[in-house]
Each structure stands twice: as C-alpha cells, then as structure tokens.
Amino acid sequence: MLGGLFEFADLGLHELKGFDAPIRAWRVLRESAAETRFEARATSGLAPTVGREHELALLAELWSKAASGEGQVVLLSGEPGIGKSHLIQALRERLRDRPHIRIRCQCSPFHANSALRPSIVQLTRAAGFHPDDPPSVKLDKLERLLARSTDKVRDDAPLLSAFLSLPVGSRYAPLNLSPQRQKELTLEALIRQLVGLAARQPVLLVFEDIHWIDPTSLELLDRLVPQIPRLAVLAIFSFRPEFEPRWIGHPRVTSLALNRLSHRQGAALVQRLTGGKALPGGLLEQMVAKTDGVPLFLEEVTKAVIESDVLTDEGDRYALAGPLPPLAIPATLQDSLVARLDRLVAPAREGAQIGAAIGREFSYELLAAVAQRGERELQGALDQLIGAELVIARGRPPHATCIFKHALVGDAAYATLLRSRRQQLHTRIAHALEQHFGEVVEHEPEIVAQHYTAAGLSLQAIGYWQRAGESANDRSANDEAQSHLQKALNLIETLPAGPERQRRELAALTVLGRVLAARSGYANPEVEQVYSRARRLCELMPEDADLFPVLLGLAIYSATRAELTSAHELSGRLLDLARQSNDPVWVVEAHYARGVGFSWRGDFREARKHLELASESYRPQRHRAHLALYGQDPGPICLCRGSAVLWHLGYPDQALARMEDALVLAERLAHPFSRAYVLTWAAWLRLFRREVAEAEERIDRALTFATEQAYPFWTAMAAQQKGWLSAKQGHKERAIAQIEDSLARMQAVGTHVTQAYAMGLLGEVLGSVNRASDGVRLIDRALDQVNRTREQWCHAELLRLRGALCAAAEPGDCREAEISFRQAIERSREQGAKSWELRAATSLARLLAEQGKRAEAHDLLAPTYGWFTEGFDTLDLKEAKTLLDKLGA
The missing domain is CATH 3.40.50.300 (P-loop containing nucleotide triphosphate hydrolases)
Known part of the structure; x- marks a missing residue:
C-alpha cells in the first residue's frame, strides 16, 4: 500500500500472533526520493x-x-x-x-x-x-x-x-x-x-x-x-x-x-482503468473513438467521465444516470484535463495554476510564497491535486517537490488563466524568488528572467537575461549564453528609443560579441555584425562610465582582427575616459590597450611608455575582482608585452628579465587565459632571440597549456612557433605544413594579427628548400597586408627576409636584395627597432662584403652594433661581431 513512498529495511520473517505463516517485517527508514513522477x-x-x-x-x-x-x-x-x-x-x-x-x-x-x-x-x-x-x-x-x-x-x-x-x-x-x-x-x-x-x-x-x-x-x-x-x-x-x-x-x-493504440487495445485499457467494471456499451465506444488511441487522453477521459455525474456505480459495473449529455465526453485531451481541473475546489485549482506558472516541477516552498494561503488550506489543496493524480509529490512539506503527472496537465492548467492573471502570477513568482530564493537568483538568473518576461516587465527581465548570459558564458555554455543574450536584445527592441535603450543594447552586445567569438572565432559574420552594431552605438553615445568595458571589448576585437586604425582610436577614447574617472583599474586597462596597440603598429617607444605606466599602476588585489569583466589580468600581460617591446628596442637582456617576472606573476595569479597569454609570449621572446633549445621548451609548454585549456587563438599562435622550431631543427617540410596549418587556423577563428609575420616565417622556410621565388611572392603578400592593416611591428623584418630571398632567387643580381635590406634598415630606424635594425644591417653588410665592398659594409654595421650595451651572448649580436671582426681584418 505504501508502494515507493518510503525506503524500508527488511527485518526478515517473523512469527506473528493471528497469522498461520511467518510474515515479512519491514522498518521504515525515510521518505523515498522517488526519481520519477x-x-x-x-x-x-x-x-x-x-x-x-x-x-x-x-x-x-x-x-x-x-x-x-x-x-x-x-x-x-x-x-x-x-x-x-x-x-x-x-x-x-x-x-x-x-x-x-x-x-x-x-x-x-x-x-x-x-x-x-x-x-x-x-x-x-x-x-x-x-x-x-x-x-x-x-x-x-x-x-x-x-x-x-x-x-x-x-x-x-x-x-x-x-x-x-x-x-x-x-x-x-x-x-x-x-x-x-x-x-x-x-x-x-x-x-x-x-x-x-x-x-x-x-x-x-x-x-x-x-x-x-x-x-x-x-x-x-x-x-x-x-x-x-x-x-x-x-x-x-x-x-x-x-x-x-x-x-x-x-x-x-x-x-x-510508439504508435497509437488500436480500438481493441483502447477498450482493454478502459476496462483496466475502471477496475474491470463494465461501462455502458455506447459510452465505451464513444470514448475509444474520440480519444483516437492516445493512452493519456483515454486515461483522462475515463477519469473525467467516472468523476462526473453521468454515471452511477452499480458495484460490478457503471450505469448511465440518465441520457448522455452531448458534451459528456471531452472532444480533446485539453478539454478533458480542463474539465478535471474545473471540478477541483478553488484552492486546489489555484494551486495547479500557480504551479503551472512556475513550471513542470515546483517546490512547495515557492508555491506557498506565491499562493499566500494558510498552511492547512494549502496542504489540503495539494492533497486534492495528488489524490486526483494530477500532481505527484516527492517528500513532505515544507520541503516537498511537486511534479505535474504530465507536461500536458500543466499546460492545461496554465491555459485556464487569463492574460492579466498570468502576468500577475509571474510577477509574484519573480518577487518571491528575489526575496526568498537567493540561490536561484544567483545561480539560475534565467528562471527569474523567464518570469519577468512573462509578466511583461521588460526592464527587469533584460537585466536578468544579461546576467544569465554572462553566467553561462563564464561556464563556457556558449549556446545557452547566446540564447539568453538574444532574449535580452529582443526585449530591448521593445523599449522606447533613447539613451537608456542604447546603453542596455550596448551592454548586451558586448557580452554577446565575446560569447560568439569564444564559440566560433572572430571570423564568424555574426561576431562582425555584433561588434559593428556596438561600434555604431558607441558613436551615438556620450562618453560615460558604462562605455569603458564596451570600448575595451571593441579595442581587443579590432586589434585581434588587425583593424589597428580602429583599435588605436578606441584605445585613445579609453585613455580619455580613464583619466576623467581617475579609476585606477581603468587607468591600467587603458594604458594596456594603448600600449599593445602601439606595439602592433610598430611604435615601440610609445608602446613601452604605456605598458610601463600600466605596470606601475597595477595592483594584483585590485584587478583580481575585474577578471570576469575584462577577461584577463593586465599585470603579467603588460609585463610580457613590455618584454617583447624591450627586445625590439634593443634590450634583449632586460626583455628576458621582464619576461621572467611576467611568468612568475602569471604562475602566482593562476588565471588560465592570462597564463596562456604569457606562456605564448615567453616563447615568442625566445624565438626572437633565436634560442632554439630554450624556445622548444617554451613553445611546448605554451602549446600544451593552450590545448589543455581549449584556447584556439593561442594554439594557432603556438603552431606558428612550432613551425619556426621545426625549420631550425632541419625539418623543413614539416615546418611548412605546420605554419600553413597555423595560418588556416588563424583564418578560421578570425585572428589576423601575426599572420603577416607567419607568412614571413613560411617564406624563409620556402627559401631554404630552393623555393626562393615562391617565398618572395608570399612575403610580398605579407607586406601588402602590413600596409593595409598597419600591423607594422614586423615590417622591417619582412623587408629583410624579402632581401634574403631575392638574393637567393637571383644570385647574380643583388640590386633587389640590397633595396629591400636598405628599406628594412630605414624602417627599423623610424620605429626605434634596434634588434630588427641590427639583423638587417648584418644582412646588408654580408651582401656588400660578398660584392667586395668591405669598408662600406664595416661602416654600415659598426655603429648599429656599437649602440648595444647588452645581449652580447645572443646569436644576432654574436653574428654581427663575427662579421665585423672579419671585415676589420
């Protein structure tokens, strides 16, 4: 009789007075946590x-x-x-x-x-x-x-x-x-x-x-x-x-x-539902015909007819109490369920309606908070719903969980509500959740959002949909996040035009852009549409505090896409906002964005200034709280980007020391994205320094971590580095395949920065396998991209590589090679890129020496080499010194 309502311990067979045979005894342990309805x-x-x-x-x-x-x-x-x-x-x-x-x-x-x-x-x-x-x-x-x-x-x-x-x-x-x-x-x-x-x-x-x-x-x-x-x-x-x-x-x-039941099977089901009691023949035929073989419909119609006053119970059969009314048998399953709900007392019917507004499953506590009835009356209503087999309860009040027997029961109860009553109930449910169910509000904001949406309270719903989107994004539930944010945007469209609507749309678009980019990369047309719309909104709005995270997201998006003119403009606006607000977090983020933008553009002096200002203002505890908003920790990132800038400016040892600081800080902070960022740039530094063994260790660490953490951007960049490494280790064909693969990956995720440099690396490898002409054509494409995007940090090196490939392609005619080398030197001097300048000067000096112009070669290389005060154990400086010694002999 108790069925599965409780859990029992078997006490075995016992002799009991009044029973001829031993009886199995059981001890009740607890209420059952029944798994299903x-x-x-x-x-x-x-x-x-x-x-x-x-x-x-x-x-x-x-x-x-x-x-x-x-x-x-x-x-x-x-x-x-x-x-x-x-x-x-x-x-x-x-x-x-x-x-x-x-x-x-x-x-x-x-x-x-x-x-x-x-x-x-x-x-x-x-x-x-x-x-x-x-x-x-x-x-x-x-x-x-x-x-x-x-x-x-x-x-x-x-x-x-x-x-x-x-x-x-x-x-x-x-x-x-x-x-x-x-x-x-x-x-x-x-x-x-x-x-x-x-x-x-x-x-x-x-x-x-x-x-x-x-x-x-x-x-x-x-x-x-x-x-x-x-x-x-x-x-x-x-x-x-x-x-x-x-x-x-x-x-x-x-x-x-599963197919519908046959006429015979339907009749058999009715007989079982009535406990074997016969129904009047005509009535049974009508019931089976109208329910069309749907078991739930047949079950509900049978119960509805038995509960009505159409039949009288004659003990072993049912008889008609009078002529069968035309509407005695509901025409649809919905009608049948509504008829059964209508026969409930008012508190039970209201309980079903409130439960339906809450959802398929609802807690007694939330039902009580919304129903606003006395405990005895509410429990009586729930007992009637359970007795009518419309609702199943798990546990006992106040900790009971109620479940509609079938989703269609809840649908029928909800359909009996007028629109105004529905909105009223959803408002009360949302308020009850906010006041008494903090865990739901914190961890399932989409539930509150659904109720405010159904209540017609768009402003409240928008905020919760956005919170739900951000929460889902934090858990990498990207599809769910996109759905929540799209619902917010749909509601925003219903708001009156004006600054408030623009501000809310901008906030939602910013998060949606991050979600879409995380799911499918920046190449996705949806991502471009979202950020383009966000950029247009920014142009319409006055500078204020709400704009800062939006502009930062746009700046990162633009830089990643190698849209550096736009990124430069946005970082300028960020810096203006930060200075106006005097917010120390904003100051760091703005200088970071400005410094990174300058470094991509090849303005290394300005890049150093802003990155060092960011590092000076950085405080770990202050910025830790902003990781969720900005997605990365600027402390180690500014150090590692500053390290790369120092190398370009001609300070290879200082660059190495600063990178070590970045690695230590990244390990201590243990923020995955920031750590992947630093590991990748630590590998770049070793690559710039041409340290194969050290680079291999750094590249492997970066690639392993980025793969483990599922960062497609960083894995693609590490694949570039892996190609360079393979080439230096003599595996030329493998290097070509790896770099080509990295370019395809970057294109797939919409990452355009460093593509030109990767093309340069690939061109260099092609030259080493007797494909110098192919390498020249590839580097010309890279130079076109640099001029188009303004990603000029590697401009001088691309020109130098072009010169080397031209010399290899036309050994007897070095004019084109010399032009490219001289252009590389000129460009590096404009940028203050002493390391690129040294490399280009060494290449040109070597070419001049081969032409017998030893004095000119010496005079060209000596001042550049003489400028350096550190890094004399690096390969570039060693090669320059060796060449100078030969030229001076």
Missing part, C-alpha cells in the same frame, strides 16, 4: 500499460544484452501522451528485483537553456542533499557519492562542486581552469561516474523529454553515446517526433517509435 506510486500502478507488449519485450531483450556488458542506446519517440514514460516505468517494474542502478534525468521546457540542469537535479538527488544542509555537509555527501564510482574523488569533487554551485571552502584548491576546459573536465567527470557505476552493476540510464534538452547536456550525450557499447548500460532517450536525434546509425543504437 511514476516511481512513488509504482506498486499500486499509476496506470496500466496496455498494447506495449512487443515494445516492452524489446526493451527487456536490450536490457539483457546491456547487463552482460554489451551496452545499448534506445531512441524512444512518440507524440505527447502516447506512453513513453509509462513504457519506461513498466521496464523499471520488470527490473525491480534484479540488481541494477537507475539514473534518471528529466529535461524541461523551463530549463532548455540552463546548462546541464538535468544532471544537476539528478546528482543533487543522488547525493541526498537536504535544503537545510550547510555547504560542508553537502560536500561530504557528494564525496561519499563519488567514492562509490571512482577513485578520483579529489579530482572530480571540485569540478562537480562548481557544477552544483557548491562552495568548497579551503578543502580544495581553486580550479584555475579556462571555462571551456572546466566544462570539458566536468563532462568527463560525469561520464566517469557512469563508467564507474556500470563497473559495479548494470545501469539503466533514462534521459526523458530530450526535445527540451539544453545544448550542454546534448554535448554530454554526444560524448556518451560512443562509449555506451563498452559499458553495462541501457540508455533510453525519450523525445517527441519533432526532435531529430543525431545518433541514428551509431553502433548498438535502436530506434523505437
């Missing part, structure tokens, strides 16, 4: 399963295979009310006495863009979290749960705690992972739990209603399906016909579509 009432049978014998036999057969280690996936499809969940429950009943583990995840239209929501709910339930548990107790429970399936509790607990928004205190070190890497490791941890459980016992994994699945959960299933055949797992994914599963054709994947 059916499980709690499973032993009494929520509704009979009729007409599914073949399908149930197929599932049982697949279970037998899965239990023996041949994992199976079932794609279970069918229209609403066709009996997908009933079939799954029938399988669960069949397996009840067999050793196995059940995992059930439920998708919902209210959480279709809440990343991994089904897994969050399942894991929370499996761990046995109680609303009153403090974080430390929840963490204890989580660790005990994980210990059942893995020996990597120390690895997985911090990941899954973050996933559950559970603070870990000092028990675990901060994760310090990029959002993308953290998401990937979290998905791996979730799969690892399933693998570990399946090694203990066969697992029945059910993902219901995946037509409402969130993108990150869908990614989880994409990763999981190929692994299922190796596990003792039967995975059942249920969905409506409009969903198109992407796993058809995979090994051990079976598609199972």
